[in-house]
Amino acid sequence: MKNIIIAFRSLFKKGRHNIMKIVSLGVGLAVGLVLIAKVYFEQSYDSFYPDADRIFQIWECVERDGELKDWGRTSGGTAGLMKESIPEIEMATRINPYGTWTFTMTDTQLKYKGKTVFGDSCLFEMLPRPILLGNAKEVLSTPMQVMISSRMAKKIGGNVVGKTFVADDAPGRVLTIGGVFEEIPENASDRYDVIISMPSSPQFMRAESHTNLFGNDRYISYIKLYTKASVPTVLEGMLKIVYKHFSPEEQAKQGYKFSYTLHAISDIHKDDAQVKRMAWLLSLLAFALLFTAMMNYILIVISGIVSRSKEVAVHKCYGAAGKNINGMMLGEAFVHMILSLVLAAILIFAFRGTVEELLGASLEALLLSKGSLILLLVCGLIFLGSGLMPGYLYARIPVASAFRNFRENKRVWKLALLFVQFIAAGFLFTMLIFIGRQYNYMVNDNPGYEYENLAYSELAGVDSTARRKAVDELMRLPEVAAVTTCYQLPFAVSSGNNITLPGSDREYFNIADQYSVGNGYLKIMGIPVIQGRSFTENITNSNEVMVDRRFVEKMKLLAGWTDDVIGKAILVTEHGGDELTGQRSPFTICGVYENFRLGSIASQDERPTVMFYSKTPSYNLLVKFHNLDARGMEHVQKEISALFPNNDITLNAFRTEIKDMYDESRQFRDSVLIGGCITLLIALIGLIGYTNDEVNRRRKEIAVRRVSGAEVMEIIKLFLRDIIRIALPAVILGGCFAFFAVQKWMEQFTEKVPLAWYIFIGCGAAVLLVILSVVCLNVHHTANDNPVNSLKNE
Structure with missing residues (x-):
């Protein structure tokens, strides 16, 4: 304690450079500790769930032509079938993510946005959260009832139970709030604000979607194993179920192998290659920064050894031993460390917005968690390094330096x-x-399409007649060069379908389906047609399909296509099906367009693509400007708002979306x-x-x-x-x-x-x-x- 008091008294002593030491160490700690907290935060995903080590996600795994791909989704009936068939599984559940929806309250007409999923009645038994209002199991068993998060309930205000709202993407379907659950932490792989009961599914999608075993692979399936259950045993049981419903012979006939893999929920995020890479580099950055700060502190302390030599020698003359000198330097380091941490805390909270934006998490999530113990350990190591090394060198100063000049x-x-x-x-x-x-x-x-003067709006929940009117009205605006619609945006995640040929059962490969496009889509996007022609437009039923260069190259390799592909017929799952006979009609290739990038350079979808024509306007409105600027965007946005006064529809620039990726x-x-x-x-x-x-x-x-x-x-x-x-x-x-x-x-x-x-x-x-x-x-x-x-x- 005496050394600490002396250190406080010496803070402003001339020649000690204490301010410089504290500032340099404090700034280094501010950034270094935040980076370490971010690394720990990324490694702690989903670990807050009880028994997280026994909870697994089921992933589909497909091997085709020697290429193995797994996918973190399953069909709707997978989880339940596994629970019924495999005794090692204690419980099972699934969610069906549906993106971020805008909801309109029926009483106030106010709008709120929330990430939405469909969930089973046992969801909170598998992935528990404190239930603040209502009976979660009962709510999620009742059609058209929902649970909402405490965050969303706070926004709505008042007693939310019993209130109703309508999703803008699904007009006419009234949902009732039945309960409130505590908000899901930031370090969760799956966060959601609205859980619609699974029995409500038929009102929003195909009736069999949540029960089928193959196809419509959009569900995240969870299972929880008994304590002594063996993962290999469960996987073996899963494979037997696959063979029971889809024999190896049938798989071979169709040209691929299908199976499942299990992934512990606490490992999924941290095992991601990009997360691993980022954690490694941020750790390296934090180490370099903190180590430099500590070395600089030591350098400044040791640089004063000449000016402080008489002081240390006098201490030795009065009987101070090496441990006393070390104690003196440790006392100084302790005081400087405390003040540096105070400065670091001030800097972190002063630049809170910047820190949270850079690291993608709130300060509370980063610092007020179990990771704070790691931060204390790091601070302890820096304190010891900053005190012991100078103490060792100062203890070696000879007593004679009290009587003559000391030169180091x-x-x-x-x-x-x-x-x-x-x-x-x-x-x-x-x-x-x-x-x-x-x-x-x-x-x-250049992603393969022209986006500098392009903007889009999502028209989900708007009927086709209103969408057609919007296309016609916007085309009249002087800023607008062209307008069309499409189902799939190139930077969004694309659904997959499989390619077969008429008369063959073999599925050659999976494509990133672009679904329907409107008039002039390829021209507006600036995607060149390299073979054949574009769609025949303004026809009600089109049997034409366009494919990209990758598609042609893959078919030449797998199906032996060697001649002109124009006019060839293909079958695409989910397209051209007859509800009565169950047969699918072939589509004729009318043209080949140049490859364009799906997703981003960081997460590019390299599957071949196909697209179909539809006279009926689709869900995404594309607006091409003569020259996109703020004034033009504002004018078009006003026109869209006037066309759809009851919908929250925003015009977004492609350029902004590309940067956001x-x-x-x-x-x-x-x-x-x-x-x-x-x-x-x-x-x-x-x-x-x-x-x-x-x-x-x-x-x-x-x-x-x-x-x-x-x-x-x-x-x-x-x-x-x-x-x-x-x-x-x-x-x-x-x-x-x-x-x-x-x-x-x-x-x-x-x-x-x-x-x-x-x-x-x-x-x-x-x-x-x-x-x-x-x-x-x-x-x-x-x-x-x-x-x-x-x-x-x-």
Whole structure:
């Protein structure tokens, strides 16, 4: 306690540079601890559920032509069938995600948005949340009743139980709020605000959707195993069920193998390749930042060893042993650590919005969790490192230094600390440049369609007559070049269907189905037709289909197509079916269009695509502007709002959606930017402290050289020589580390910028230039000083 009191009293003592130490350490802690909290948060997904280690998701797995793909969805009846057939399964449930819906309250006509799913009556038995109002099991067993989250209930206000609303996407279907559950935590893979009872499904989709065993694979199925159940045994039971309903011979006949895999819910998120990669890189960034901050603190403390040598020697004269000196330095480190943490907390909460936006989670979720124990452990390690190493060096100061001047000529340890900081600065700066280049490449890349002057609105819940009217009305606006509709947007997740040929049972491959498009769709999107022609338009029933280049190449490989594909007939599941006979009608290929990107570069869907024509306007309205600007968007939005006064329909620019797809990359880029700038700043603070110490130690030597005729540049070169010996290899080493880290990060992208050698050299040269400039500026003042001022006290 005495050492802590002394440390507090010495906070503003001249020559200690305590403010500099606290600020540099506090800023480093602010960013480093947030990054560590983010890594822990990503690793903790779904672990809050009781018995999470016994809860698994069922994934479908398909092997076709040697290619194995699994998919985190199943058919509606899968979970229930597994529970009935496999004794090791304690319980089963499923949800049917339906995206974010807009709801209109029937009493107030106010609108609210919430992520919506259909859920079983036993959902909260498998994935429990505190039930605040109502009987969840009863509500989710009753048609057209829903449970809502506490977050949504708070927005609606009052006693929400018994209130009714209508989903804008499903007009005429009145839903009644039957209960409220506590909001699902942020570290949940599946978060939802509205749970519609599963018996309500027939009112919104095909009646058999929630009970069929194959097809319509949109359900997330969960099972919970008994404590001593074996996962391999359960998988074996699942395979038997598959063979019972779909024999190996039948699978072979259709050209693929079908099975299921199990994934523990607490492992799904953290085992994702992109999450693993991001966690690894953020951990590396946090380590580099915190280690640099600690090294800088130690460097500044040790740089004062000359000025504090008499103080330490006097302590030894009065009987202080090595452990007492260590205690004194630990006391200082403790006080500085506490103040640095206070500063870090102030910075984090002052920039709360920026932190939450960058890391995609609230501060409460990041810091007020079990992860806080890890943060305390990290702080403890930094405290010990910051106190023990300086304590060891200070304890070696001889007692004789109390009676004569003490000169510390060994600078190896100081240069070693700077070496580490320069490595971190070079590493982060180089990473930042390449991450920034990749991000700019992605948001400005050509995805195979023209989107600069394109906008869209979702018209789900609007009848076809109103959609047709909207197309006609918007075409009259002077800003608008063309209008059409489509079922599937290219950056959205595409549903899959399978391709067969007439007279054959073999399913060749799965396609990303674009479903129906309207008049002039390919022209508006700027997608070229490379073979054949576009659709015959304005006909009620079309049997034409268009396919992309990938489709043709795959059929040539698998079906032996060698000639012109125009005019060939194909069968596509879910299309052309006859409800009476169950037979499907073939579609004729009328044209081939160039490949375009589905999804983003970070998560690209590389399946072939097909599209069909429909005279009836589909659910997505596409508006092409002559020149898209804010005024034009506002005018068209007003027109849409006037056409649909009872619907919350928003016009969205394609350009904005494209940028939003790369939010994670932008957030990571900004994290590296902040971390890199702070690391470089901390390193420069340490460099300034080192050069100041060296200048003071060699002040009389500089004066003698000046009297002897040495130029200012010659004096500066003395210091530059020492720094460049460590800065050059450190920056090179940092660039090498950055090369491997950037390579790892870019594995997630299907297209990437080249890792050009000259950019690595340029990054290293830039960091080196900053380091040497700081040294020059710091030494220049002393070198220009009157040498008499330095020699008059000799």
